[in-house]
Amino acid sequence: MTADSRMKPSFPASIAADCSIMNDDIFLPGPARQIERLGPLLVYCLFSAGRTVRIHDVNNRAAQAALAKLGQTLDECARLEGRVAIASVSDVLLINDVRIIVDSQSMGPLLYLIDEMKKRKVEEIDFGPDVTLPELGSFLKLFFLEPAEEDVFGEVNRRLSEAGIVNIRLTEWIEREKFLRDAKEERREIREESNKVMSRAVMFMGEVLRSIEQRRPIQLPKAHRLTQQMADIIQTDETILVGLSSIKDYDEYTFSHSVNVSVLSMLISDRMGLHKNDTAQIGVAALLHDIGKTHIPQSILNKPARLNTDEWSLMKRHSMLGAIELSRVRSLRAVVDPIFVSLQHHLLYNGSGYPVKPGAWELHPYTHIIVIADIYDAMTTPRIYRERTLTPDRVLRYILHKSGEMFDPLVVKVFIKTMGLYPVGTVVELDTGERAVVLRQNDRTSFLHRPVVSLLREDGSHSEPIDLAAPADGGTSCRRSIAGSVQDADCEARKARCFVMK
Template identity: 30%
Template sequence: MEKREIDEKIVISLQALMNNIKLYDKGHPAIQKSLSELLGLIKPKLEEDGELTITLRSWYLYINGMRIKIKTTNFLQLKNFMELLSEKDIGGIVINQNVKDEEVLLFLELLTKEDLHREDILKLLKENEVQSIHILPLVHSGEIIDPKKRVKQIYFETINLVKQISTTENITQKLFSKFTVGIYYLIDTLKASEGLLLGLTVVKNYDDYLYNHSVNVAILSLSIGVRIGLKSKELLKLGQSALLHDIGMTQIPKDLLVKEGILTSEEWKIVKTHPIIGAEMTMDLVGLNEETADVILAVLEHQKGYDGSGYPDFVNVKPLSLFSRIIQIADFYDAVTTPRIHNPVPMSPAEAMAHLIKNAGKLFDPILSKFFVNLLGIYPLGTLVFLNTGEWGLVIGQPQDRLNIHKPIVLLIKDSTGKDIPRRIVDLSKSDLEIREAESPWKFGIDPAEYFLE
């Protein structure tokens, strides 16, 4: 049976079980049979992917990021299930690998009660100590229709969540659950709109650099994670690691972070403590157990190089954890391409990519580096390019044919004299125009975010 067919049967089985719950008592054979059929479908998926995610987006239903096709044979069941989720303000359901049979039954019982909505169900699940089922809030399709606006909303909401987590002294379970839901949305959006979300990593914010940077690193890290085939459960942990990787920086004196000149050796020693502080803060936040160890380790190791260089000095195990090696690449790329007080003209994205390629196998994991280059291209999003006509352009996309990786999609913004021109998009893989030079847009006073946020 194909994956899409299994996904379709899961929804139909859910609907059948809920119908039986409305008709019979919990111990009735019809309910037990329906429950057994449903579990027979979802348990192999849980074993394979680590979790089952059902997401309602607009009027489509997705299971683990794959859309269920609406057909005449399943239309009624899908329609009823989507309407039920919408009525209860539920945008998604996440069931993890440790779920118990009775927890599934309890959740579906609550879902069938007409007077209960998302907040009520969340409260009752918590009272019954059900931790293996999470409910995501619904994003009403009437509020945001344009996919670009939706992606931008998720991006900036995630920045706000990281800021809350990083600056709140006593983290409540509600806030941490909201943080976790934010990561699920980030993963879901990345799978559906990778190009749009990657485009927002050109956003560089002086005032909220730490939180902006953390979200950019998370998007880039998760993109690598998706490309190398990480399952949903591992993507969640990678997302947590990336968003929290610099949380220790919140405890470093601000005057060191905004200092215009070069740090003294003593000041640098203080800054270099942030991975240790961050690991301690992350441990307080997520606890220490088998499930969270990878997250804590990634926060501790993210400043270590593939060859063992970097800090903290006492971390000398090789190889570093997978999450650490992924985040190290994303962290480097976003940091060196971001203008800072002490470095107002950063590397161009193309320069950063060239540095990454040159040091693959030394500072950076060589295999993950290849995935990263294939993800962003040798002229990444936001690169300012000068064409053979003298025109200026910003890279806004990559060609479909990866053999043309040196011929990106470009938004032409200025003529050969540097004057603004009517903007037009050119796919260089289908044009005679060629790139003569690549620069940092900041060197010429151009903030690429102004073009990507339009």
């Protein structure tokens, strides 16, 4: 499958007509966001106040006037959008993820801000709703001080926290290409980066939920930036990301499930040879696939028993509700992949599943990938209504068994080959009686049954990586072999320590 061969099935009108909550205006183009109009003014006010407090004391009359104007514009933006986040990404300035376009006269202030953020390795400045004028003044004074020679971002952050600035938060900009070239030699950096991106993705899903509750637009470019970072990691060394996705967060199930499905879908896409941009796009679609569940009551989502007929039919509507929710996102109307994935992610290769419509569904190519990642993560995660889960290798066997029936055979083949016999994160029992966790696959295909593991000790610690294919004491036979995978809740915390940053 190549990017060019993507099918773009049309939105099924019969389904749209079926849905009682759908109304006509949802699919009409929305008005331009006010932030597009206010953005250039905010850029100018920030530039002007920053320059003024750089030269004068914050109590100077000119500085106070500039700060008041900035405060007023921030308030106006916050009133319209609920938040104000200014990001500099690839020499483009975004406010609340809307690209700010200025005329040639205002180009100077815009480029100045981009440059100053870059010098301090700041990707985003988030102004909270409770920011005060004195706080704004101190922030500008400290932010525009000469950048430090080393740890430039850390230094700015330190200055701000020492000054007690809590309502303005900075996000670090990461120089991707350079970072990952260095990281090839330094696994610790990959580990750190994987942990960071996973927790940012879980936090992002929380923001998405809040945006939907408050009827605010979903910050889609942020999702793209996250999945592009994940795609970079996957192309370098995905093992920590996959390991982290194997740690099941029961309390934050919907968030962590979406992030896990995103990681696994992107891994499949990368191994299928899709372009990095497509892989990142699949990641976004996977992050948002279950977004319709935000409209399903918690009492149904977390019911500790089988759903009755009415509850089940409501639950089944989450895929349609998700497609409707995503159709409200203006920037998605041109790139509709996530809408199709949300709508179709419970439809199977043989046409079974839901939602049901007259005639056959034409499944979006991304759906074939995300369906497998979705089922794999769901079946390996304990839930309140399902006491026993299957070990990862058993779920793989199930997926293989259903290849060509429930799942696209090509995608199954790639998935099984990528995950190996014992996927990263599987807890196994060795023939020595020891418990271990799979850290990564063996490079040689003939040793797929002998991955690299870490022993999980009773005292909660774990051993250095052990290659199960390495012969013992200069001989030819291996010292330990896998007896089988195990489902052991006690091992979960010890296993997590192998992947989570200390």
